[in-house]
Amino acid sequence: MRDLLNASSLQCVGTSATLAGSGTYDEQRAEVASVASQLFGSTVRRENVIGETLCRVTPARDFSDSAVVSELKKRVNEEDATPPRDYQGFVSSPLSIWIENTFGITTEAESGRIIRAKPRSILGPDGAAHALSALISTSMERCADVIQEALLAGYECSPNPETGFPPFAFRLHQFISRGGSVFASIEKESDRYVTLFGQQYVPGDRSRVLLPLVFCRECGQEYFCVWETLDSNDSDTPFFTPRELSDAVSDDEHERGFLYLSADHPWPNDPQAFLQRLPDDWVEEVRGVLRLRSGRREYLPQPVRVGKDGQQHADGLECHFLPGHFRFCLHCGVAYGARQTSDFAKLASVSSEGRSTATTILSLSAIRQLRNEKTLAFHARKLLSFTDNRQDASLQAGHFNDFVEVGQLRAALLRAVCDAGDSGLRQIPKASLPVNIPHKSLMMNAKHGKRTFVKPDCP
Ligand SMILES: [Zn+2]
Structure with a gap:
């Protein structure tokens, strides 16, 4: 210019x-x-350079003054006291003053200028409840309660007559991190100790080991993700140790695999029974008799008796060990080809979702909750999302679109199948399809079962 x-x-x-x-x-x-x-x-x-100029909402009081502190203490310990909802009453409450001093503003030592306070949590060792509890010698639980109550009241209070804003506008930050694996003891489903905190043993009981669980992506059946480990001193009795799903390379002493233990759908040991449950391409029919194809025997689930300590004992629980990569689900029967060696597409752990999926699920869940939240004004039932990265934003937008469209397509298919009743659905010949199909990419999705990002011109 x-x-x-x-x-x-x-x-x-x-x-x-x-x-x-x-x-x-x-x-x-x-x-x-x-x-x-x-x-x-x-x-x-x-x-x-002009920065922001802040003003106090509440009158300045000195909390090193014991008279001020005892006033605050009196207010906090008043049972059944609700914070005032009128503006003047609210801002002159000693608790409101303390809250503004703690969460709102502070004074810059060098210049005496009022600046924003550093955000802090309510609970925790560095939290505000802890500080208030120490100041007025009152229990931390009580302090946390009154702080939360007063913060909400500051938002619901009648507005400042001069500015039209409520006295305190607070922002609440919630941090959601992904989980690790879920761990369980080697016991029947009803007796298992289940935890999200990775550790070697059930807390307080070193006779019960914990192993990570992974879940069939088709039916949700859980498997212990294990190494079958050979002890070099006592090679007759292998034992089971935890394995990450991505740890895939077996060696002389470790064989990767999965342990299956199901009370309601146990794997049978009788060949006639398990032949019926093996994938179709594992069996062949010879002169009317079903038999196992050669070359599959080494991948059959192996019956093992496993103790709670992960060792194999004669009196352990009867489990089945699936050696190598995951070939089929013992519960639902979904089978995978020999070339599909990566188990990630077949089995999920608690933490195996990506960030985009997590963001989509959390956002959709928040929106669904908000829509049902009748205590909120209609215009407030919304979610704003921020990102500091254009590439992330476009990836997430595409993910949202795709997820919603796939959901709609599946819902439409389900509705169509339900409406069709016993006569079922049939494929419409291509020639008789209407010419103007708005969801071209969706039709492709349906045909190839693929997930592709939806074209931007789709409504
Ligand atoms: Zn399954």
């Missing part, structure tokens, strides 16, 4: 909500001025 207009004294004005550095207010202004000078190609002086 400057070049085009030959305007040597062009006045540049920049605004940003996020441009901030560390250090005092003055240091931050110097930093912003230097970035702005570079950006605009003309000198921006530090004193021309």
Whole structure:
């Protein structure tokens, strides 16, 4: 612009909500001025950088004064006291003042300027409840309760007559991290100790080992993900140790595999019974008799008796060990070809979902909950999502689209099958399809069973 207009004294004005550095207010202004000078190609002086000016909502009180503290203590310990809902009453409450001092604002030591306080949690050793409890010698639970109550009241209170805003507008941050694996003891389903905290033994009981579980992606049946480990001293009795699903390379002492233990659908040891449950391409019919194909014998589930300690004992529980990669599900029968050696597509652990899927599921769940939340105003039942990365945003948008469309397609198929009743559905010959099909890519999805991102021109 400057070049085009030959305007040597062009006045540049920049605004940003996020441009901030560390250090005092003055240091931050110097930093912003230097970035702005570079950006605009003309000198921006530090004193021309305007930051925010904060005002207290509540009157300033000194909480090192014992009289003020005892007033606060009295308020916190008042049973059945609800925070005032009128503006003046609310802001003059000693608890409101303490909350603003703790969560809202603080004073910069160098300049005496009011700045935003660092966000902090309510609970925990560094939490505000702990600090309040120490200040007024009251139980932490009580302090946490009154803080939460007062924060909510500050949001619901009648607004400041001058600004029209409620006294406290707080933001709540919830951090959701993915789980690890789920671990269980080697026992019947009803007796198992199940935990999300990875550890070697059931807490307090070193006779029961914990092994990670993985789940059939088709039916959800659980398997212990194990190494069958040979003890070099006592090679007759292998024992089972935990394995990550991605650990796949067996060696002389470790054989990878899965342990199956199901009370309601046990794997039979009688050949006539298990031949019926093996995948079709594992068996052949010779002169009317079903028999196992040669070459499959070594992959058959092997009956093993396993103790709670992971060792093989004669009096252990009867389980079945599936050596090598996962070839078929003993529960639902879904089978995989010999070339599909990666188990990730066949079995899931608690943590095997990616970030995009997790974001989609969490967001959809939040929206569904919000829609049913009748205590919220209709316009408030919404979810805003932020990302600092354009590539992430477009990936997530595509994922959302795809997920919703696949859900709709499946729902439509289910509805069609239910409506068709006993006569069932049949494939429509291509020639008789209507010409104008809006969901072209979906039709392709249905045909190939593939997940592809939906084209942007789809409604
Ligand atoms: Zn299954």
